[in-house]
Amino acid sequence: MTGTLLRPTRRLSGKADGRAGTRTSARRRRPGYWFVLPAVALFAIFFLYPLLSSLWQSFFSTTGGVSTWVGGAQYMRLFHDPLVGKSLFNVGLILVIQVPLMVCTALGLAYLLNQSWLRFRTGFRAIHFLPAVTTLVAYSLVFRVMLATDGGAVNQMLGMFGMSPVDWLNSEAWSRVALIASITWRWTGYNMVIILAGLQGIPAELYEAARIDGAGRWAIFAKIVIPQLRPVILFSSITSTIGALQLFDENFILTGGGPNNATLTPVLYLYKVGFQQFDFGYASAIAWLLVAIIAVVSVVQFVIMKEKK
Numbered sequence: 001m002t003g004t005l006l007r008p009t010r011r012l013s014g015k016a017d018g019r020a021g022t023r024t025s026a027r028r029r030r031p032g033y034w035f036v037l038p039a040v041a042l043f044a045i046f047f048l049y050p051l052l053s054s055l056w057q058s059f060f061s062t063t064g065g066v067s068t069w070v071g072g073a074q075y076m077r078l079f080h081d082p083l084v085g086k087s088l089f090n091v092g093l094i095l096v097i098q099v100p101l102m103v104c105t106a107l108g109l110a111y112l113l114n115q116s117w118l119r120f121r122t123g124f125r126a127i128h129f130l131p132a133v134t135t136l137v138a139y140s141l142v143f144r145v146m147l148a149t150d151g152g153a154v155n156q157m158l159g160m161f162g163m164s165p166v167d168w169l170n171s172e173a174w175s176r177v178a179l180i181a182s183i184t185w186r187w188t189g190y191n192m193v194i195i196l197a198g199l200q201g202i203p204a205e206l207y208e209a210a211r212i213d214g215a216g217r218w219a220i221f222a223k224i225v226i227p228q229l230r231p232v233i234l235f236s237s238i239t240s241t242i243g244a245l246q247l248f249d250e251n252f253i254l255t256g257g258g259p260n261n262a263t264l265t266p267v268l269y270l271y272k273v274g275f276q277q278f279d280f281g282y283a284s285a286i287a288w289l290l291v292a293i294i295a296v297v298s299v300v301q302f303v304i305m306k307e308k309k
Contacts (some may be wrong), residue, residue, distance in 0.1 A: 020126050028250045058284035067281070074285035084286065090176070091245055098180045099240045103233060105184070106191035112227065113192070114199045125196070132190035140253035144169070144181045147254075172262035174256050179263050187243070191236045196230030199225070234304060242294055266290050 058074050060067040078084050112118065113125050131139065147168035155165040168178045174286045204224065210220050226233075248267040251257060256273070257264040266286060274283030 017195070042189055054284040055289055057281055058288055059095060060281040062279055062281050070281070074282050075289075076286060077282060078289055081266065082178075082264070083261060083269055084289070086261050087264045087269045090261075090263060091247065091265050094180060094183070094244050094247070095241055096308065098183055099237060101180075102184045102188050103191060103236050106188050106195055106236065107229070107233065108201055109188070109192045110195040111221070114196060124195070128189040129193055130189065131186050132193075134186070136186075136249035137253060140182065140250050143250075144254050145177070147178050167254050170259050172260055175259060175263050179251055179254060182254065183244070185249075187240065191240065194236055195229060195232055198229050202228045214255060238297065245290060245294055245297070252278055 019022040061070045113121055149165055149167050166174055168174045206224050209226055246267055247265045251263040251265055252268055255263045257268050270283050273279050
């Protein structure tokens with residue numbers, strides 16, 4: 001009988017202790033909320049609000065400073081705009097040529113600079129990483145000067161070997177080559193450092209076991225290095241793909257998207273529509289098309305990485 005009477009008292013006491021513990025825990029967490037509040041506020045003001053505002057703007061058409069609700073007409077317009085198709089084709093061409101070229105070059109450089117027999121490895125790594133810390137505008141201007149048809153350093157070097165000057169920035173084919181070369185120069189070192197970090201994470205026991213089994217350098221590279229680096233290579237490929245989809249500075253400074261829109265990209269086209277034609281509704285629709293493409297690429301990345309696990 002005594003135990004029966006005491007049971008509710010213990011339960012009530014336990015609930016009271018639980019509520020008191022919860023209040024104490026909440027009081028302890030409160031200073032943490034104040035510390036993260038500025039970051040949350042900045043995120044809401046400078047990222048979330050513009051994001052939602054651009055989505056809302058994409059349902060309007062702006063003419064003469066007056067916005068009119070047009071529903072999904074701006075998104076239907078994307079399918080009939082030849083410049084959208086041309087910009088996506090240009091980006092696709094860059095992805096097919098430049099991304100594999102850059103990742104393979106970065107992989108080769110990282111593997112070479114990870115060899116213990118190589119002297120001055122730290123210096124070589126720093127030299128190859130230097131382009132990554134160069135500002136986009138500065139290096140684009142340097143490439144524009146170097147690739148000038150008249151008096152450019154590249155054409156002067158070609159002239160030393162008896163070759164005719166190349167119209168790098170005014171020819172459709174050569175302007176694409178110039179753009180791919182500049183992007184590759186800028187980002188190879190960055191990807192090299194990422195792959196180099198992955199290389200240094202491979203256990204030395206794997207190399208020793210392979211050598212004991214009589215494996216040569218190529219066999220070690222193909223059977224150990226590449227499989228171990230697959231997640232790192234995949235990460236570099238996906239980030240490079242997203243970077244190519246967001247390409248703006250290089251082609252804006254080098255060619256302005258020309259000649260004949262041969263180097264036009266979706267972001268540059270978005271800029272021209274929004275800030276030169278002041279059609280912000282259609283520019284927002286282009287932006288959300290780009291968001292959708294990048295989201296698809298990201299989903300593919302997650303699916304592939306999940307399968308590899």
